[in-house]
Amino acid sequence: MRWTVVVPLKPLARAKSRLADTAADGLRPGLALAFAQDTVAAVLACAAVLDVAVVTDDVLAGRELAALGARVVPDEPGGGLNAALAHATAVVRSRSPESPVAALNADLPALRPTELARVLDTAAEFPRSFLPDAAAIGTTLLAASPGRELLPAFGTDSRARHRASGAVEIGLDAVDSVRQDVDTGADLRAALALGVGPRTAAVAAHLLLPGPPGR
Ligand SMILES: Nc1nc2c(ncn2[C@@H]2O[C@H](COP(=O)(O)OP(=O)(O)OP(=O)(O)O)[C@@H](O)[C@H]2O)c(=O)[nH]1
């Protein structure tokens, strides 16, 4: 089974606000774009993936991610993350009703295609499933097998809400790169330690990142 992966991306000028301490206003949009480019490039390189749909209203990001090979779906609802994901899933399914669909955050710059393949192969065993983020509070991936609705509930405490919605929690070991979303400076350091893609590495080289606490 090969998946359609839906990647949501909010307008770059508003993205990654929690990284304000780490990246100045002038650098943050470029950093958010680099995260999305490295994420989408890794998804497209994954053997378990058929195609990628990026749902965004950002013109520059849409152009750059289309150049990598993603399809761009306009964020027509304009009603936030879950509305964007439900809309993109409906667009994907209107063309291919039987496609398995997985939503994946755009802030996974350390993503490795082989680890994503293991997660998606596991997701194929369940009607709906999800992968908790590295902090074990949120969600980085939510998957729906053919014929199942995605029913996205991303946002605060989404791990608990996805579990309560009946989605099966994927408990695989050694899929850190699929779980390591980057919301804070500490997350960015953790992603750099795992090894990020080339676009994120280039932008991060311009940031003054403090070392781990206690050094
Ligand atoms: N298309 C779309 N994507 C969104 C929207 N809100 C958030 N996203 C994306 O959903 C994922 C998680 O988003 P958030 O954690 O809410 O936002 P963020 O920009 O990553 O970080 P913060 O600004 O620090 O909250 C990221 O890939 C975002 O770009 C939205 O309204 N529309």
Ligand SMILES: C=C(OP(=O)(O)O)C(=O)O
């Ligand atoms: C939207 C989510 O991600 P983030 O950690 O980026 O807020 C989430 O975990 O549901």
